[in-house]
Amino acid sequence: MNAHPQAEAPEAGARxxxxxxxxxxxxxxxxxxxxxxxxTVSFYRPRLKHPDGRKYVRAIRLDGLCFxxxxxxxxxxxxxxxxxPELAANLDATVWVVEGEGCADLLAKLGKVxxxxxxxxxxxxxxxxxxxxxxxxVWPDNDKPGRDYGDKVAATLLAQGCTVRIVEADSLALPExxxxxxxxxxxxxxxxxxxxxxxxxxxxxxxxxxxxxxxxSKPYPLAELGSILEPAAASLSRVxxxxxxxxxxxxxxxxxxxxxxxxxxxxxxxxxxxSLWMLTVAESGERKTAVxxxxxxxxRQHEKRLVKAYEADLRFHASKATEYEARLADAKKAAHxxxxxxxxxxxxxxxxxxxPPLLPRLLVSDFTGEGLNKLLAVGHPGVGAFADEGGLxxxxxxxxxxxxxxxxxxxxxLWDGGTLxxxxxxxxxxxxxxxxxxxxxLAQPVIAERAxxxxxxxxxxxxxxxxxxxxxxxxxxxxxxxxxxRDDPALLRLHERLAELHATPYPLAExxxxxxxxxxxRLTDAAKAAWIELHDAVERAMRDGGRFAxxxxxxxxxxxxxxxxxxxxxxxxxxxxxxxxxATVQRAGDIALWHLGEAVRLAGTATLSExxxxxxxxxxxxxxxxxxxxxxxxxxxxxxxxxxxxxSFNQAVDVLVGAGWATPIHGGAEVAGCHRKRVWRIxxxxxxx
Numbered sequence: 001m002n003a004h005p006q007a008e009a010p011e012a013g014a015r016x017x018x019x020x021x022x023x024x025x026x027x028x029x030x031x032x033x034x035x036x037x038x039x040t041v042s043f044y045r046p047r048l049k050h051p052d053g054r055k056y057v058r059a060i061r062l063d064g065l066c067f068x069x070x071x072x073x074x075x076x077x078x079x080x081x082x083x084x085p086e087l088a089a090n091l092d093a094t095v096w097v098v099e100g101e102g103c104a105d106l107l108a109k110l111g112k113v114x115x116x117x118x119x120x121x122x123x124x125x126x127x128x129x130x131x132x133x134x135x136x137x138v139w140p141d142n143d144k145p146g147r148d149y150g151d152k153v154a155a156t157l158l159a160q161g162c163t164v165r166i167v168e169a170d171s172l173a174l175p176e177x178x179x180x181x182x183x184x185x186x187x188x189x190x191x192x193x194x195x196x197x198x199x200x201x202x203x204x205x206x207x208x209x210x211x212x213x214x215x216x217s218k219p220y221p222l223a224e225l226g227s228i229l230e231p232a233a234a235s236l237s238r239v240x241x242x243x244x245x246x247x248x249x250x251x252x253x254x255x256x257x258x259x260x261x262x263x264x265x266x267x268x269x270x271x272x273x274x275s276l277w278m279l280t281v282a283e284s285g286e287r288k289t290a291v292x293x294x295x296x297x298x299x300r301q302h303e304k305r306l307v308k309a310y311e312a313d314l315r316f317h318a319s320k321a322t323e324y325e326a327r328l329a330d331a332k333k334a335a336h337x338x339x340x341x342x343x344x345x346x347x348x349x350x351x352x353x354x355x356p357p358l359l360p361r362l363l364v365s366d367f368t369g370e371g372l373n374k375l376l377a378v379g380h381p382g383v384g385a386f387a388d389e390g391g392l393x394x395x396x397x398x399x400x401x402x403x404x405x406x407x408x409x410x411x412x413x414l415w416d417g418g419t420l421x422x423x424x425x426x427x428x429x430x431x432x433x434x435x436x437x438x439x440x441x442l443a444q445p446v447i448a449e450r451a452x453x454x455x456x457x458x459x460x461x462x463x464x465x466x467x468x469x470x471x472x473x474x475x476x477x478x479x480x481x482x483x484x485x486r487d488d489p490a491l492l493r494l495h496e497r498l499a500e501l502h503a504t505p506y507p508l509a510e511x512x513x514x515x516x517x518x519x520x521x522r523l524t525d526a527a528k529a530a531w532i533e534l535h536d537a538v539e540r541a542m543r544d545g546g547r548f549a550x551x552x553x554x555x556x557x558x559x560x561x562x563x564x565x566x567x568x569x570x571x572x573x574x575x576x577x578x579x580x581x582x583a584t585v586q587r588a589g590d591i592a593l594w595h596l597g598e599a600v601r602l603a604g605t606a607t608l609s610e611x612x613x614x615x616x617x618x619x620x621x622x623x624x625x626x627x628x629x630x631x632x633x634x635x636x637x638x639x640x641x642x643x644x645x646x647x648s649f650n651q652a653v654d655v656l657v658g659a660g661w662a663t664p665i666h667g668g669a670e671v672a673g674c675h676r677k678r679v680w681r682i683x684x685x686x687x688x689x
Contacts, residue, residue: 005065013060013067014046026050032101034059034071034080037088037130042080043071045101045118057119077654078127081115083108087130091666094135097157099149103139103180110192120145123152132160132657133666137197142169142178161663161681168196207660207683210612210619217471217601220244221594224587226569228497229255231490236294239485241478242287243471246442249278250295251494252467252568252591253386253440257299257362258501259571260436261382265563265580266520267528272560273418273518274567277439279466285475288442294485296386298498299362306360306380313357320354358514369410372437373420373430381506381514382436411437415465418516434508434515439466464553467561467595470602501575519578521567526582534589535559538596547600554599562592614643615655619662623685629669630662631676653680 008016010031015022022028026048034042043061050056059071071079081087082101086108096107096114107114117126120141136157140150146169154164172183172195184190222233222244229251236247256276265272282288327350335343359379364372365387375383413420420432485491509517523531538558541548548555566588570577617640622630632653636644643649656662662680669679 007065008067010044021056026056035084037084039085079125083115097138097153098180099141099146120149123149128156133664135163137165139167140169142174143176165197165199171196220248221590224590228572232494235488235490236291239481239483240287240290242291243474245469245471246280246291249280249469250291253278254295255568255572257384257438258498259568260438261506261516263521264518265567266522272563274564275436275438276564277466279468280442281470283473298495302502303362310357310360317356324353376435381516385439387441412461468598521580523580527580527585530582530585551599554596558592558596562589565591611651611655614648614652618643618652622682628682629671630680630682631671632678
């Protein structure tokens with residue numbers, strides 16, 4: 001019977017793996033064990049030394065029954081510190097942090113609690129959380145790598161709430177690269193308490209933000225808007241002094257509303273609507289509403305005319321309906337006298353009841369998917385969802401946890417082809433064709449960030465269909481301009497053209513009064529070649545490592561967005577046009593690429609990890625409830641729902657500690673009349689946060 005195979009001993013494994021170095025004259029001098037808190041060995045780090053002073057240090061780990069080179073995969077928080085069990089067993093002791101295991105072992109022989117992350121380049125790869133809130137002395141080697149290591153470790157430990165002191169190694173008369181071992185060899189009776197040690201002050205006065213700042217946006221390509229929109233945008237920017245991107249987005253959205261019912265772009269058997277969806281983000285005070293009022297003036301005046309016409313049409317319909325009911329009653333009475341004979345023929349001759357006039361709603365600002373569906377069933381086939389307070393939409397009934405998926409799916413069908421279907425127990429089933437929806441949502445950053453980080457809004461493609469812009473603020477840099485935009489020639493020209501487009505009768509399918517059948521806008525050969533070039537360039541940039549790889553949902557729709565913009569610009573400049581030229585496609589492509597660049601710019605800002613969102617929720621709860629001390633037991637019982645599980649709470653606290661918003665209190669503290677073991681001091685919110 002064979003004996004059970006035995007695992008290789010670490011010393012034997014080290015000699016086997018480093019046999020080549022041993023033949024070169026290196027000799028094993030130490031075998032350091034890196035352990036977990038319970039003493040379980042994670043890996044070994046043999047140390048070899050050459051007679052000429054050179055060192056060779058590599059990690060080995062047991063793989064099955066034999067040792068192999070390298071450490072095991074590091075956990076997300078980083079690799080273990082050396083002598084980890086001793087750190088856990090001496091929670092009240094001062095910890096000495098040195099460079100190299102030999103230095104830590106020597107200090108341990110002198111009765112000190114000592115540790116290291118390894119070499120001078122290992123500081124960033126270690127998990128320093130076991131030292132949170134403790135008293136620490138850092139003893140760096142006497143050379144530049146050692147000083148860099150000491151500074152990096154000190155900064156990391158300060159962020160962990162430690163009290164940090166550092167030995168001034170350059171004051172110890174050590175040789176270049178000299179360390180703890182060298183000093184003790186030169187001073188065998190030396191007293192560690194007499195070492196020149198200085199306390200490290202806090203290296204940052206305010207906590208770091210939990211998300212990276214938004215990088216600046218590029219200038220908006222106003223010149224590409226064309227002969228009508230560019231001067232109008234310049235006038236809005238000059239007088240209202242809102243960011244160019246807000247002015248441009250508002251004018252494009254208003255133009256899309258006026259043109260979307262009139263034509264589609266036809267290309268290779270596909271019909272692309274002219275509906276544009278814009279999502280513009282700006283702080284309060286950026287004059288979003290003032291720009292929107294000017295851009296939408298023609299649309300609101302047209303809607304007002306529709307309301308007045310509706311009132312007259314409604315009175316006429318009431319008369320026709322009364323007449324119909326009377327004739328219907330007469331037909332039924334006559335048929336009754338004939339014992340029902342001839343009723344069907346009489347009803348057929350009478351015809352259908354007169355249809356009520358279409359509901360005169362062109363614009364909606366506070367809406368749900370259900371409401372829009374019903375409006376498009378009884379109202380005009382082309383409408384605009386324009387909200388200068390995006391919170392009404394993203395925080396409304398249509399975007400609750402239960403309704404978001406259904407709402408964005410309905411919106412996406414409208415954007416793609418203008419078809420809707422709806423089945424309800426009370427309302428029955430409806431199928432709507434030939435509808436159009438233009439959209440412009442202007443939102444403050446807190447609302448937009450919530451929307452951009454919503455996995456449903458992103459995953460269902462709703463946000464990817466929006467042309468994003470988040471311009472640099474202008475508030476605080478504006479002087480009053482005594483100009484009246486009502487008399488501005490550029491805006492008057494724009495309003496006249498938009499009014500003309502709004503007044504154009506809808507192109508309807510035969511026999512229908514609501515189903516649009518827009519005429520075709522086709523690309524010239526040169527225009528199509530330019531568009532294909534744009535399409536292929538964007539597609540290549542979506543490859544891994546490409547410029548648009550991180551925003552594939554937006555990038556995959558950029559070429560279509562360019563066609564929509566080109567169609568809008570074409571009809572705006574020539575309402576009777578049937579073709580789109582190459583110059584317009586190129587201009588539209590530049591505009592679409594600018595908005596795609598905004599998606600790239602914002603992707604890492606607004607799309608936050610669950611850990612950061614949890615940390616933000618926890619910090620907000622602390623600030624809102626006036627807590628300067630955070631106890632884990634209280635947070636798990638009373639805190640936000642999203643951090644009431646231990647793992648999510650621990651991850652959130654680690655984020656806050658790393659950013660300087662929370663500092664661990666070693667040994668705990670009294671909170672709400674009871675001593676709590678796990679307590680953090682919370683940095684107060686700055687004024688205005």
